[in-house]
Amino acid sequence: MNRACIFSIQRASFVDGPGIRTAVFFKGCGLRCEWCHNPESWSSQPQLLFYQNRCMQCGRCRIACPNGAIRDDYTVKVDLCSQCGMCEQVCPGGARELCGKMMSVDEIMSEILADRDYYGPDGGVTFSGGECMLQVDALESLLRFCKREGIQTAVDTAGNVPFDLFEQIEPLTDLFLYDIKAVSSSLHKSLTGADNALILDNYRRLHQFCAEKLIVRVPVIPNRNAIDMVRIADFVGENTPVMVELLPYHAMGISKAQAFGASVLNTKPPSQAEMEDFRRLFRERKVVCV
Amino acid sequence: MLSKRLCIMAERYHNFDIYPEAVSPEFDRGDLLLKGFGCQAKRTAEYILAQPIGLNDDDRFVGRIRFNGCVEGEIYNRSGYKNNNELISKFYKQPFENLCTYDSQHSTADFGRVIAEGLEASLIKIEESRSKHAGDLDGLSYLDALETVIRAMIARADLCAAACEEKAAFAEEPRRSELLEMARILHKVPAKPAETFREAIQSLFFLFQFLPDSIGTPDRYLYSYYRHDLDAKICTEEEMKEYIQELFVTINAFRPYDNLWSGDKGGESHFSLGGFTPDGKDGFNDLSRLIITAMMELPLYRPQVSLRWTPETPIEVLHFVMDAERNDFFKRIALVNDVPRVKMLTNHIGMAYEDAIRYTMIGCNEPAIQGAIYYGGCKTNMVRSLTRTLYDFENECIACEDFDAFFEVYRKHYEEDMKRFIEICDGFNLYRSRDVDMISSILLNGPIEKARSATRSGLKVATSGTDMIGWVTVIDSLCVIRQFVYEEKRFTMAELIAMLRADWNGFEEIRREIYRTAKYHGNDDPLSREVAAKVSRMIRDFFTDKRNVFGFKFVIGNQIGYCAHHTYFGKNTPATPDGRHAGDNISFGGGQGGGRDRKGLTALLNSVADMDPACIVCGPCVTNVMLDESLIRNDSYFRKTVSMVDSYFRKGGLHVQLNYVSREELLAAQQEPQSHENLRVRVSGFSGYFTRLDPGIQREIIDRTVKS
Numbered sequence: 001m002n003r004a005c006i007f008s009i010q011r012a013s014f015v016d017g018p019g020i021r022t023a024v025f026f027k028g029c030g031l032r033c034e035w036c037h038n039p040e041s042w043s044s045q046p047q048l049l050f051y052q053n054r055c056m057q058c059g060r061c062r063i064a065c066p067n068g069a070i071r072d073d074y075t076v077k078v079d080l081c082s083q084c085g086m087c088e089q090v091c092p093g094g095a096r097e098l099c100g101k102m103m104s105v106d107e108i109m110s111e112i113l114a115d116r117d118y119y120g121p122d123g124g125v126t127f128s129g130g131e132c133m134l135q136v137d138a139l140e141s142l143l144r145f146c147k148r149e150g151i152q153t154a155v156d157t158a159g160n161v162p163f164d165l166f167e168q169i170e171p172l173t174d175l176f177l178y179d180i181k182a183v184s185s186s187l188h189k190s191l192t193g194a195d196n197a198l199i200l201d202n203y204r205r206l207h208q209f210c211a212e213k214l215i216v217r218v219p220v221i222p223n224r225n226a227i228d229m230v231r232i233a234d235f236v237g238e239n240t241p242v243m244v245e246l247l248p249y250h251a252m253g254i255s256k257a258q259a260f261g262a263s264v265l266n267t268k269p270p271s272q273a274e275m276e277d278f279r280r281l282f283r284e285r286k287v288v289c290v
Numbered sequence: 291m292l293s294k295r296l297c298i299m300a301e302r303y304h305n306f307d308i309y310p311e312a313v314s315p316e317f318d319r320g321d322l323l324l325k326g327f328g329c330q331a332k333r334t335a336e337y338i339l340a341q342p343i344g345l346n347d348d349d350r351f352v353g354r355i356r357f358n359g360c361v362e363g364e365i366y367n368r369s370g371y372k373n374n375n376e377l378i379s380k381f382y383k384q385p386f387e388n389l390c391t392y393d394s395q396h397s398t399a400d401f402g403r404v405i406a407e408g409l410e411a412s413l414i415k416i417e418e419s420r421s422k423h424a425g426d427l428d429g430l431s432y433l434d435a436l437e438t439v440i441r442a443m444i445a446r447a448d449l450c451a452a453a454c455e456e457k458a459a460f461a462e463e464p465r466r467s468e469l470l471e472m473a474r475i476l477h478k479v480p481a482k483p484a485e486t487f488r489e490a491i492q493s494l495f496f497l498f499q500f501l502p503d504s505i506g507t508p509d510r511y512l513y514s515y516y517r518h519d520l521d522a523k524i525c526t527e528e529e530m531k532e533y534i535q536e537l538f539v540t541i542n543a544f545r546p547y548d549n550l551w552s553g554d555k556g557g558e559s560h561f562s563l564g565g566f567t568p569d570g571k572d573g574f575n576d577l578s579r580l581i582i583t584a585m586m587e588l589p590l591y592r593p594q595v596s597l598r599w600t601p602e603t604p605i606e607v608l609h610f611v612m613d614a615e616r617n618d619f620f621k622r623i624a625l626v627n628d629v630p631r632v633k634m635l636t637n638h639i640g641m642a643y644e645d646a647i648r649y650t651m652i653g654c655n656e657p658a659i660q661g662a663i664y665y666g667g668c669k670t671n672m673v674r675s676l677t678r679t680l681y682d683f684e685n686e687c688i689a690c691e692d693f694d695a696f697f698e699v700y701r702k703h704y705e706e707d708m709k710r711f712i713e714i715c716d717g718f719n720l721y722r723s724r725d726v727d728m729i730s731s732i733l734l735n736g737p738i739e740k741a742r743s744a745t746r747s748g749l750k751v752a753t754s755g756t757d758m759i760g761w762v763t764v765i766d767s768l769c770v771i772r773q774f775v776y777e778e779k780r781f782t783m784a785e786l787i788a789m790l791r792a793d794w795n796g797f798e799e800i801r802r803e804i805y806r807t808a809k810y811h812g813n814d815d816p817l818s819r820e821v822a823a824k825v826s827r828m829i830r831d832f833f834t835d836k837r838n839v840f841g842f843k844f845v846i847g848n849q850i851g852y853c854a855h856h857t858y859f860g861k862n863t864p865a866t867p868d869g870r871h872a873g874d875n876i877s878f879g880g881g882q883g884g885g886r887d888r889k890g891l892t893a894l895l896n897s898v899a900d901m902d903p904a905c906i907v908c909g910p911c912v913t914n915v916m917l918d919e920s921l922i923r924n925d926s927y928f929r930k931t932v933s934m935v936d937s938y939f940r941k942g943g944l945h946v947q948l949n950y951v952s953r954e955e956l957l958a959a960q961q962e963p964q965s966h967e968n969l970r971v972r973v974s975g976f977s978g979y980f981t982r983l984d985p986g987i988q989r990e991i992i993d994r995t996v997k998s
Contacts, residue, residue, distance in 0.1 A: 012892040012934070014927045020892070020934055058799075092799040094806050114814055115892045118937040123930075 004138035007040055007100040007130070009111045012118070017154045017177060017215075019123025022112050026129035026139070027100040030160045032193035033181065035221050035249055035265040041130035046083040046100035048076055054095035061087035061096060105141045109149075112142075116151060124152030126177065133161045136168060143172035156217070159199040159206075166206055176210070177245075178203055179217045183231040191224055200235065207239040215290065216244040220270050220278055229278050237285025244282050245290045248275055292587045295348050296535050300589055302346070308543050310344040312358035326431025327726060330362050334435075334728055335442035337361045343453045350468065350488075351536055352450040352476060353496035356544070362725065373724045381718070383853055388862045390668035390711050390756070391855055392718050396653045397744065399501040399733035400661030402511025405493045408482040409440050415738045416440075422741075429741030432726075436738060439728045444481045447496060451476035487515040487525050491533045495540060500729045502544040504652035505537075505561045505593070506660045509578040516577045527580060534584040542590045562651040564607070565598030565628045568644055572602035579610065585622065586614050596624045596651035599939045609932045615948065616922040621972050624655060624947040627939040631657055634908030638834065639753060639843050655849060655912050655945060661735030662752045663744050668718065669850065670711050671859040673760035673866060673876045675704040676767060680787055681864060688783050693772040696783075700768075701828050708832050711756060716839035719754070747840035754838040755845035755909045758829070759856050760876035765811045765901070766868035766886070768821045773809055777817075790865045793872045804869045805886075811901065812882030814893035822901040830904035847909030850878045850987075857986030875986060879912040880944075883993040891915065891934065899943040911945050914972065914991075919950045947972040949991075956980065956992045 005027040016023040028044030062070045069080035088096040146153045154175035182188040188196035279289045321329040344354045381392035423429035451473040458469035479493035519525040564574035597611045615623040635646035652658045679700045690696040723745045731737035735750045742748030774780045789797045809815040833844050860875040880898045887894045922928045959966035963981035
């Protein structure tokens with residue numbers, strides 16, 4: 001497969017793995033996390049974002065739209081929108097943004113290769129999303145291309161996919177950034193809309209398979225999964241050695257969610273003291289915190 | 291940690307002017323009847339000998355002297371440099387023909403040579419030069435003048451020694467012994483060669499007063515003394531650190547508090563560390579490290595320092611320097627790449643490698659040859675030739691069938707403007723050459739051998755130059771022309787020129803569309819990279835065989851100095867194709883701002899590293915990068931930032947200076963300056979308090995896109 005639906009490519013990322021990285025964000029995700037700061041990643045199809053504060057109400061988008069999908073108040077009738085992008089092209093204020101487009105492997109690689117001089121021994125590319133493993137064939141092509149070019153690869157995944165997909169890409173992947181959001185099944189379902197049995201099972205199998213390639217990533221959301229942190233630490237601690245990265249909640253995705261018409265969690269980030277308490281839980285179980 | 295002694299010195303420096311007040315001696319009117327340069331020489335000598343000697347109870351170095359302008363023609367600190375000052379008053383802030391302004395030059399003493407040889411060696415050289423210039427009355431008169439001034443400098447050192455001896459007679463131990471040692475040293479240096487680190491610092495301290503600009507590359511010329519004293523256990527590193535700090539307090543204080551520039555004392559004093567050695571290795575050594583440590587302990591605004599990076603610079607050294615930088619409230623550190631600069635100095639200027647690697651950074655990020663003058667540079671409005679092309683030669687532009695054809699039309703008018711720039715620059719230099727310098731020439735290389743003042747091409751090596759202001763505005767405008775007119779055909783050339791003449795009025799939507807979709811510089815786009823390369827080659831092709839009136843080649847830069855030249859030029863520059871309105875600022879430096887760089891830090895750095903494939907920029911240049919504070923406050927992220935800078939230099943980037951302050955904070959500082967008095971930023975080649983900066987410069991800093 002030579003094409004994938006990508007909604008963002010971020011160069012010079014400091015936060016998507018070790019070293020300096022290019023992060024490629026695939027569109028489409030099986031989870032609906034309450035705190036997700038990329039809600040545009042959920043659907044696997046291109047979608048239209050509307051930034052109301054940039055709209056000058058000039059009407060050019062309504063004229064340009066071939067399907068009459070734009071209302072009088074400039075919001076979009078989603079069922080009529082074909083994501084053709086005409087409104088984005090004509091909007092003078094940049095209020096319309098088509099999020100997600102099909103990109104060829106060559107196009108994606110061109111972006112990845114632009115920064116290869118900055119990767120050094122630790123950095124490289126991280127494939128994330130959304131859930132990049134839902135487009136595993138394109139992902140495999142990209143991983144293969146990266147290996148040929150000598151670029152270190154990382155896959156950031158929620159793990160909610162059949163295990164054979166991991167087997168398919170594991171030989172081409174240097175690092176798995178594996179998200180664990182909750183161990184309690186009912187809590188996981190209420191926070192993400194999905195069961196976690198497959199996720200936890202995949203994690204155990206992946207750890208057996210290639211523990212040295214694993215970094216566990218745990219989002220820390222106060223009053224949400226923070227209450228499950230002891231169980232998460234216990235679970236991760238069952239299979240050592242392993243490294244864990246705790247990711248404190250932040251509110252930076254809220255304005256984007258609003259442009260998307262989604263509502264996402266808006267709460268206080270955890271304090272430094274709280275984060276240190278959580279790290280201690282893992283260290284006590286012989287898990288290394290990065 | 292700063293010693294108690296230095297804490298007191300720094301405190302005193304902050305609260306008082308530590309220089310003795312200059313005295314204007316009464317000159318004999320009969321001096322005016324002396325032949326040749328006799329009058330100036332005699333009066334310079336009398337001035338030097340008349341100045342009081344400042345000696346505080348805790349000083350270990352003596353020799354502070356300030357020039358108040360009653361003696362003519364000294365290049366630095368420019369106070370008596372009458373013709374130069376007249377040019378500054380008329381042409382520094384006021385563009386001439388909206389093409390260029392006058393820029394006063396820097397001069398960099400070859401302190402290393404004079405410290406190692408002693409001033410008496412210069413007297414011997416004068417004697418040798420006399421025999422070569424027999425019959426040249428002007429030359430012989432000039433040599434006599436230099437001898438007079440050198441003898442006055444040596445005599446002053448003896449007076450300083452006598453002052454120490456006088457105080458010693460009434461002092462108690464250990465101060466008494468210390469004063470006698472100071473006297474011994476001053477009877478020796480700078481007349482004779484220094485032999486220990488302390489003697490070398492005293493010699494440097496003394497000589498700096500006579501050309502108080504840059505101390506050059508102290509980690510190189512002081513290293514042998516440093517090593518010798520450590521090996522012979524004459525001096526400890528801690529003692530050496532204090533000597534360096536005492537020197538820096540004086541360097542910082544040589545100019546009294548002056549709100550005209552960045553609100554700081556110390557002028558533009560700037561030096562460099564590291565860089566290529568003669569055998570191609572990296573020259574950052576233990577003394578370099580000690581100097582950085584010494585500087586960072588001092589709560590002073592100056593001097594500034596540039597690390598000269600080479601491909602052999604260990605990442606640990608870069609980390610050390612950048613770590614000092616991120617913790618430095620006074621923002622005194624910048625980073626430059628030796629590779630493109632040395633390449634330019636050898637290939638374009640024609641210097642030998644051994645001479646090229648002796649360059650230092652001075653002033654506002656300006657490279658200079660030690661022992662030479664940088665014949666001021668003008669700031670040149672690079673946008674002017676593009677707007678002339680579009681506005682005055684409309685039919686020629688419309689007739690162009692493709693971008694390459696248009697570029698050739700533009701090139702023609704660019705070269706016309708540059709020829710005019712050279713005429714103006716030569717005029718400036720000739721006017722300034724009415725001043726004859728003596729003191730500075732003693733510390734420069736060439737005037738004794740050539741028996742001519744440095745201002746009259748008496749130097750062994752020198753450069754002239756210009757800073758091309760608006761470089762990125764030109765690149766962006768050419769990108770828009772190529773993309774919108776010739777490739778995507780969204781409007782014709784005639785339509786574009788009509789929009790420009792209307793200053794975009796009535797065409798706001800198109801202007802916004804340009805802003806949103808143009809492939810501006812800074813986004814690592816092939817189109818802008820190609821356009822930037824064409825511009826780089828155009829500049830090189832023109833200047834490659836050009837020389838100034840004294841026969842020196844031109845060095846090209848891209849930055850402003852203390853004043854907002856990009857605002858002065860912009861005021862009289864009409865609208866440009868990149869979307870800029872008439873009267874708005876034009877760009878300076880090699881970076882991007884105003885939200886036009888959209889693809890992150892590496893894309894910006896790639897664009898800057900690639901923008902000069904002809905390697906013509908090796909003059910004063912600046913690339914400002916605004917980083918979110920998280921990138922340096924978090925140690926893990928900071929290591930990545932260091933790695934990124936290292937990679938940028940390996941790709942050919944010439945310069946970078948980092949600011950870690952948010953746009954919000956800068957806007958708040960504009961609104962409430964009283965609450966942000968302590969906010970300091972790197973500007974062009976200097977740092978300053980943001981709230982005291984020229985509004986045009988404030989605006990430029992705010993427009994820099996913050997990377998996170």
